[in-house]
Amino acid sequence: MNKKLNCIMLIDDSLDDNFFHEREIKKADLTNLVITKNSGKEALEYLKSKTDPRSDLIFLDINMPGMNGWDFLKEYNQLDKELQGQAIIIMLTTSDYADDLAAAKMSSNVSDYITKPLTKEMMKNIADKYFK
Secondary structure (H helix, E strand, C coil): CCCCECCEEEECCCHHHHHHHHHHHHHHCCECCEEEECCHHHHHHHHHCCCCCCCCEEEECCCCCCCCHHHHHHHHHHCCHHHHCCCEEEEEECCCCHHHHHHHHHCCCEEEEEECCCCHHHHHHHHHHHCC
8 A cells, every 4th residue: 555544543442442453553554643432422423523534444343332333333324425434444343243243244334344453464454455
């Protein structure tokens, strides 16, 4: 990948996971900006605010209190296409539950499903797969 992504968003209620994943993303040197949101609701509010830059890539956890990843996707699908942007959404989770994997494959908004932790190598593979 020659060009850096403008923005990657992490949506996860775990501050530790967000810290670690942000560090791995920065090590991979694939983006200019990493935005972390601690809940699906917080991420939706950010997206609705029309704040730029728009995320090129969103890592979404499934198991979060209040609004889980699936609830976030339902609300995200209701957003204007302009607010959604062209983001690639990847489920980044500890869940290896077969039903979660099947639901992710059925979702038109989810491009991939990977298990934590996110690594520098995973980031490079994602960049090669989705951002050539």
